[in-house]
Amino acid sequence: MSTPITVPVVLGARSYEILIGPGLLPEAGARIAALAPQARLAIVTDENVAALHLATLTASLDKAGLAHQTIVVKPGEASKSYATFAEVCDGLLATRVERGDFVIAFGGGVIGDLAGFAAAVIRRGMRFIQIPTSLLAQVDSSVGGKTGINSRHGKNLVGAFHQPSLVLADTSVLDTLSKREFRAGYAEVAKYGLINDAPFFLWLERNWRDVMAGGKAREEAIAVSCRSKAGIVARDETETGERALLNLGHTFGHALEALTGYNSKRLVHGEGVSIGMVLAHEFSARLGLCSQEMPSRVAGHLAEAGLPTRIDQVPGGVGTAAELMNAITQDKKVKRGKLTFILTRGLGESFIANDVDPAAVTGFLEEKLADAQKVGA
Numbered sequence: 001m002s003t004p005i006t007v008p009v010v011l012g013a014r015s016y017e018i019l020i021g022p023g024l025l026p027e028a029g030a031r032i033a034a035l036a037p038q039a040r041l042a043i044v045t046d047e048n049v050a051a052l053h054l055a056t057l058t059a060s061l062d063k064a065g066l067a068h069q070t071i072v073v074k075p076g077e078a079s080k081s082y083a084t085f086a087e088v089c090d091g092l093l094a095t096r097v098e099r100g101d102f103v104i105a106f107g108g109g110v111i112g113d114l115a116g117f118a119a120a121v122i123r124r125g126m127r128f129i130q131i132p133t134s135l136l137a138q139v140d141s142s143v144g145g146k147t148g149i150n151s152r153h154g155k156n157l158v159g160a161f162h163q164p165s166l167v168l169a170d171t172s173v174l175d176t177l178s179k180r181e182f183r184a185g186y187a188e189v190a191k192y193g194l195i196n197d198a199p200f201f202l203w204l205e206r207n208w209r210d211v212m213a214g215g216k217a218r219e220e221a222i223a224v225s226c227r228s229k230a231g232i233v234a235r236d237e238t239e240t241g242e243r244a245l246l247n248l249g250h251t252f253g254h255a256l257e258a259l260t261g262y263n264s265k266r267l268v269h270g271e272g273v274s275i276g277m278v279l280a281h282e283f284s285a286r287l288g289l290c291s292q293e294m295p296s297r298v299a300g301h302l303a304e305a306g307l308p309t310r311i312d313q314v315p316g317g318v319g320t321a322a323e324l325m326n327a328i329t330q331d332k333k334v335k336r337g338k339l340t341f342i343l344t345r346g347l348g349e350s351f352i353a354n355d356v357d358p359a360a361v362t363g364f365l366e367e368k369l370a371d372a373q374k375v376g377a
């Protein structure tokens with residue numbers, strides 16, 4: 001067996017390991033058998049991942065003597081819906097998996113959130129394993145136990161905290177990911193630098209091409225990201241405080257995703273986060289919290305890495321400031337009606353700002369939308 005990088009997520013009885021490295025998928029059977037020798041497995045995946053990588057996973061499970069069945073859903077954000085959630089739940093029940101068996105979330109963040117939520121509620125809670133196959137899922141969504149689906153009222157508004165028992169991140173499966181989806185995941189990597197790790201952001205500015213190319217730099221970026229997230233989750237599992245930092249760029253980004261109808265052709269999550277992080281830095285500069293140069297430094301790096309950084313780059317537009325505010329006020333960080341944003345005082349100096357003035361946000365968005373119209377004209 002290979003010797004992967006191991007990142008522990010320390011949560012008492014719910015502790016688990018994240019294993020990161022090339023060649024882990026063919027070893028999945030042996031590693032899962034060591035954790036649960038008798039368990040039956042229900043794999044949830046999407047059509048793209050199934051076509052490319054399911055045979056490797058099932059061959060490895062067969063070799064380890066583990067019984068398994070598979071549920072395949074359509075790829076894309078639209079699958080984080082009530083309809084697909086019902087499909088997955090009924091599919092799991094049809095396999096007759098028991099409470100002590102395992103759900104395997106095999107795919108990107110959409111599959112992790114969807115299958116993880118189904119595992120949280122089927123028979124009032126089944127164990128599950130994350131086998132993330134997108135960069136975004138390997139650095140972020142497979143870790144920390146946030147699961148859920150979208151509602152027409154907003155992103156991830158229906159869900160549960162439910163920790164996996166193991167995360168197996170085979171970095172070689174990323175070779176089949178499209179460039180667009182790889183870049184989207186890179187936005188969440190850059191996020192860890194911008195939250196609280198300026199040296200990591202400086203390293204990314206120098207090494208992002210190597211991270212995209214693969215090999216050791218990519219593994220290193222994934223490991224740094226997972227260590228950062230594991231630390232925050234261990235200190236604040238259910239987001240009563242510090243964990244909200246992981247939401248940098250998401251208050252704006254989630255509103256953009258809701259207003260594009262969760263249409264992956266127009267905007268994917270990482271792209272929304274990229275634009276959202278630039279907006280968060282611009283808004284911070286507007287409030288005099290950080291230097292006026294900070295937003296262009298952040299936008300410069302994300303744009304160089306091939307990510308969108310402005311609202312006008314979202315095809316088909318994103319509605320009005322009032323519509324964006326309507327989505328923003330459904331954010332889960334809202335407390336007693338007051339808005340919470342993750343803002344910044346400088347590179348890697350993000351902080352949680354409670355009681356942000358809605359009029360200031362509306363004014364800022366009106367200006368950004370007017371700028372976007374000028375570019376589009």
Ligand SMILES: NC(=O)c1ccc[n+]([C@@H]2O[C@H](COP(=O)([O-])OP(=O)(O)OC[C@H]3O[C@@H](n4cnc5c(N)ncnc54)[C@H](O)[C@@H]3O)[C@@H](O)[C@H]2O)c1
Nearest residue numbers: 048075076108109110133134136140141146173176177269
């Ligand atoms: N739970 C959390 O903590 C958390 C954190 C971040 C993001 N998220 C959620 O994750 C979702 C985004 O995840 P995502 O960016 O992975 O999107 P995704 O799951 O839609 O995957 C992106 C695309 O890549 C394809 N794909 C995945 N792996 C592949 C591979 N190895 N080769 C080829 N194609 C592959 C998928 O089929 C899909 O078309 C959003 O719904 C977001 O809200 C959750």
Ligand SMILES: O=C(O)C(=O)C[C@@H](O)[C@H](O)[C@H](O)COP(=O)(O)O
Nearest residue numbers: 140144146155156243246247250332
């Ligand atoms: O794990 C977290 O906490 C995060 O905020 C990570 C985010 O990247 C992720 O997109 C998460 O799903 C957003 O959480 P939400 O609570 O705003 O839905």
Ligand SMILES: [Zn+2]
Nearest residue numbers: 188250269273
């Ligand atoms: Zn995210």
